[in-house]
Amino acid sequence: MATTLDPRALTRELLAFNTINPPGMERACARHLGAILEAAGYRCAYHEFADSRTSLVAEIGGGAKRPPICFTGHIDTVPLGAAPWTRDAFAGETDGDKLYGRGSSDMKSGVAAFVAAAVELAPVLARGPGVILVITAGEEVGCEGARFLADHDHLGRAGAIVVAEPTGNYPYVGHKGLAWYEVETTGVTAHASMPEVGVNAICKMARVIADLEAFRFPVESHPVMGKPTLNVGTIEGGINTNSVPDRARITLDVRTVPGIDHGHLCTHLAHALAPHGATVKPLTGVPPLYTEPADEWVQQVFEVCTPFLGRRPDPRVIAFATDGADLRRGMGGPPAVILGPGEPQLAHQTDEWCSMARVEESVDAFRTLMRRWCSA
Numbered sequence: 001m002a003t004t005l006d007p008r009a010l011t012r013e014l015l016a017f018n019t020i021n022p023p024g025m026e027r028a029c030a031r032h033l034g035a036i037l038e039a040a041g042y043r044c045a046y047h048e049f050a051d052s053r054t055s056l057v058a059e060i061g062g063g064a065k066r067p068p069i070c071f072t073g074h075i076d077t078v079p080l081g082a083a084p085w086t087r088d089a090f091a092g093e094t095d096g097d098k099l100y101g102r103g104s105s106d107m108k109s110g111v112a113a114f115v116a117a118a119v120e121l122a123p124v125l126a127r128g129p130g131v132i133l134v135i136t137a138g139e140e141v142g143c144e145g146a147r148f149l150a151d152h153d154h155l156g157r158a159g160a161i162v163v164a165e166p167t168g169n170y171p172y173v174g175h176k177g178l179a180w181y182e183v184e185t186t187g188v189t190a191h192a193s194m195p196e197v198g199v200n201a202i203c204k205m206a207r208v209i210a211d212l213e214a215f216r217f218p219v220e221s222h223p224v225m226g227k228p229t230l231n232v233g234t235i236e237g238g239i240n241t242n243s244v245p246d247r248a249r250i251t252l253d254v255r256t257v258p259g260i261d262h263g264h265l266c267t268h269l270a271h272a273l274a275p276h277g278a279t280v281k282p283l284t285g286v287p288p289l290y291t292e293p294a295d296e297w298v299q300q301v302f303e304v305c306t307p308f309l310g311r312r313p314d315p316r317v318i319a320f321a322t323d324g325a326d327l328r329r330g331m332g333g334p335p336a337v338i339l340g341p342g343e344p345q346l347a348h349q350t351d352e353w354c355s356m357a358r359v360e361e362s363v364d365a366f367r368t369l370m371r372r373w374c375s376a
Helices: 007-015 027-039 104-120 144-151 201-213 262-276 296-309 324-330 356-375
Strands: 043-050 053-060 069-074 098-100 131-136 160-163 177-186 229-237 247-256 279-286 336-338 353-355
Touching (some): 069 104, 069 356, 098 356, 104 353, 131 356, 177 262
Parallel strands (some): 069 131
Antiparallel strands (some): 229 247
């Protein structure tokens, strides 16, 4: 007999777990979800990339020629921020249609929605190609959990992936890649009254930044994603005011499009900045995620979402990076969409909330996608 879960109540349960990253500490939340899924007949495995940094992989069905469909979401959240909240960030308080809490939109409501759909349909899903649920730790700081799962072959194959990040139930066909780099210049320290004796690392860095403003990417644009971008995010250097600085450092946030390899991009940056004696070091990265909108399964997702949106979706990409890129790499490269009930503009905001009506819509959409996949 099928079990019914209230996705709103499950969202509140997940909000009660403080999984702010850092430090994350997702183990208790992952185990809670695993107990629910095991009771519904799912095979659950837990994988930790560090102590208490636990990801959950839950499977049901399988064995058919067709691989399972994957639904994925992360359970870590960002910090609360300096501004005071008017609501308890972990209590799941409600006001009308709004359910408040850190992670309500990004993205515990999305996890609750696909878990509720997967538990309800478990008897049906057990007889076909099945479903694999990947619930990750450590997404908010470099997608550490998803990368660990992919790098250590903990995933298996999937035929399609739904990333339940906050999209207001609009299906996106991908996102730009994310690459962070550290650039450093060095000089020779001296007394500031005799600058000609030293070499000023900050002045060298100023020339580096000027060159970066004119940097040309190897791929200049993408028909759906648009142009890659580069932003100088931090800068530091110098010992004190009356010394010539012998070191300066900046960090770069680069958003990439398909066709730009992050390793090659690092080499390209290093070559462009070498005349200033700058060194470039990669810090972290997430590759772009993109599925052609003409893909047959993507068109099915568009069809399923049309009643909720009031019109058929247009091909779009979301601004932020997700676990989807690493999971796709680890699952054989299937088509993927980003689709979830949270409000994207509320991610990381003070007094974050999600719409309970959208959560219910999301459960309906996920149920339909699961049924269609397993009955095809």
